[in-house]
Amino acid sequence: MDKFVIKGGVPLEGEVQLSGAKNASLPIMAASLLTDGKCIIQGVPDVTDVKTMARILEFLGAKISFEKDRVEISPPKRPHFEAPYEFVKKMRASYYVLGPLIAKFKKARVSLPGGCAIGTRPVDLHLKGLQELGCNIDIVHGYIEASCQKLRGKHIYLAGPKGSSVGATINVMSAATLSSDTTVIEGAACEPEVVDCANFLKCMGAKIDDAGSPLIKIKGVKRLKGCSYRIIPDRIEAGTFAFAAAATNGDVKIKGGRVEHLQSVLDKLKEAGVKIKRIPGGIRVSSGRAKTPINISVAPYPGFPTDLQAQAMAMLTKVKGISIVTETIFENRFMQVPELIRLGADISIEGNSAIIKGKKRLEGAPVMASDLRASAALVIAGLIANGETSVSRIYHLDRGYESLEKKLGNLGAKIERVAE
Ligand code: EPZ
16 A cells, blocks of 8 residues: 655645546446447546446446547447446445446446445435336345336436435436436536536437536437547546645646636635636636635535535644534545544534634644545645655545646645555
């Protein structure tokens, strides 16, 4: 296993180019199963989750070839229908093959994903939506066994107790593209990754209206064709670099960053006293460490993303005053807190809120990554701690960040990857 060794205290300066969005790449790669034609997808990040999705698609019979950030997928004519536990336990997003397999081949056997570090992560809404479309679903020995004659369009309310579901919206939307009649998904997730997947499906010939709104309409078509598509830049990577720049009192141009995908985040950074500027082809985060304590409560898009809650918290550990970060979406997404406390942060947890009392100094120490975004928070904290911080188990980071240490190093950070 590798670890990062970081020497803190260097303001990040310069320019960083974002990679493509992991959370758009995964569903879009899976959706290629819906066509017989070849799909060429560009802007795919070089992260382990994408490689895992490629292995699943190959296991299902697809032919896949990568060339830098470009992947070519020729889907199977007669696929293997099973996404086994050994794949799904590595990456929950394997469930994205469920909707396309059902729609195209009328059957699928996908392992239930189980929980992960941040929560129980149920898939009941995915299954509810597919059943509403006419799919028979049984759970047998930990597997989702799904079959159908023909999917029929339906008006489906898909939000759950925590609001809209990105995964369920995408799975049902993908499946509905090949159903008869029209499907309306009410309570749909509005994330940019949902819109990107809808745009990919439309590029294949699907008829989808109002993706990005809570009411998505899908008019079923007989078949979809192969297409060539470019993934949107990763807004969570953009936010991660924005918080790193603000935390280190730096000046960073985030190339590829789209202001329209980050309004709630940039709004909070401005409230904290950080200077944000739209520049040609990106966003500039500059002029001064965050000065003012803020309160953040995560919410489904366009609210503040849960995937940036930990990174914001890392920045707030050195902002004078009391800040409060509230996690409303996942039940266990404060795994970074005990590790930040090891670096000297003053954080207490009350229910689903973390109360952060800004400190003048953090002291470098060995810390351990636990999940993808908590790990990014530890890296940011290491950049602003005095002395040396080592972040172990960075395989968590490699799942969703492409060459993070290289990108940070190019901005002046003293960070290196070391085999543990
Ligand atoms: C996606 O997960 C992202 N993952 C997550 O990013 C992100 O945190 C999440 O959306 C919320 O934005 C990918 O896109 C691969 P949800 P997803 O369904 O689709 C509950 C990262 O760090 N729920 O929107 O699994 C669920 O428990 C990852 O890149 C149900 O109750 O999230 C949660 O409380 C982490 N039943 C809420 O809905 C369901 O069937 C939102 O989950 C599905 C979800």
